[in-house]
Amino acid sequence: MEQPLSPRESGQFVAERSRDVFVDEDGVKKLAEMLYGLKDEEVFTASGWKKMNQLAPPPDTDAAINWVFVTDTMNFSFWPDREEEQCEVIYKGNTYRGYMSLCAAITRALDEGVPITDPAYFSQISEEELGRVLRSDSATPMPMLKERHQALTEAGRVLMQHGGSFRNFISHGKNDAEKMMQYIVDNIPSYRDEATYEGKKISFYKRAQILVADFWGIMEARQEGNIPNLDFLTMFADYRVPQALVYLGALRYSDALMEALKKGELLSSGERREVEIRGCSIWCVERIKSCLWDLVQEKEGKTCNINSALIDFYLWPYAKQHHKEMAHIPIHHTRCIYY
16 A cells, blocks of 8 residues: 655645645745744743643643543644634633633543543543533534544544553654654544645644644653654644744735635645645745754854744744734635544
8 A cells, every 4th residue: 555655745745736825935034034033932842832731731640641642632623614603611710712622621521520531431432421521611512523522432442452541552653753653643543634636645644743742742841851853743734824824924825725715615625725735834834944944053053953843833823823913814624633
């Protein structure tokens, strides 16, 4: 069976053939210069993990490691059919939407005594029970409950075959980012984020890469050592970061694609334009990283340790924080389990 190109190889393959999405090298350089001025900020260190994951259990607990697995396994498709109809979870007086509504729901369940981070429990959880865990505090329910239930129970059964914990499971990745990602993809079907483009099998592996990056972040927060080969990871191709890249001038959409997105046209998973948005976003961040590394070498005479995952960790919150200024740039909508 043909093995797909890696996410990085896929990004380059798509970017070199794309018809509706383009990497703008001038914009890439400007964004790299902007990041150069921010490179010593906490967001570009693994120590920022807890700050970005305030709803997670304390990182020094085993529950935190399985919490990461549970949230990342169900981390897909939060956008509402109508902007005013959002799934909302209220936790400790704060209202959370999008991905954060999932995090809040999982932590709320733990507070209520539901062992939602225990693979022995979530491998057998019923759809009805998961619905109670993920219940919304607004009139709009969490999207795709059936698909989240299937992904979670399937992944839970895999963990039960690996000693009943994510820590045991991921140890088969030999503490190497590439091997970890591949082990996840090989063993858990819902993480196989692949497509065919111009006759070539390609991959994005957004959730698998995020899972590795989150595991790295939590291990750093626990001061339990480094994970080699993190530069293998690319950005995590979703719908929020491409919007930021277009807004910041590093990525450009054709007029036809921009018009289709502004009209609210849904893109199906794996269709050409959707693949081009995700693939070109990956390659765009690779080019930004390369320019940033060159800047650090040129100005300071040393190597740069900021990888593509850390650039994504900056761009995703940036997109959330600047959503009003970016409102004129549409995000693409694809209802699927991959992002």
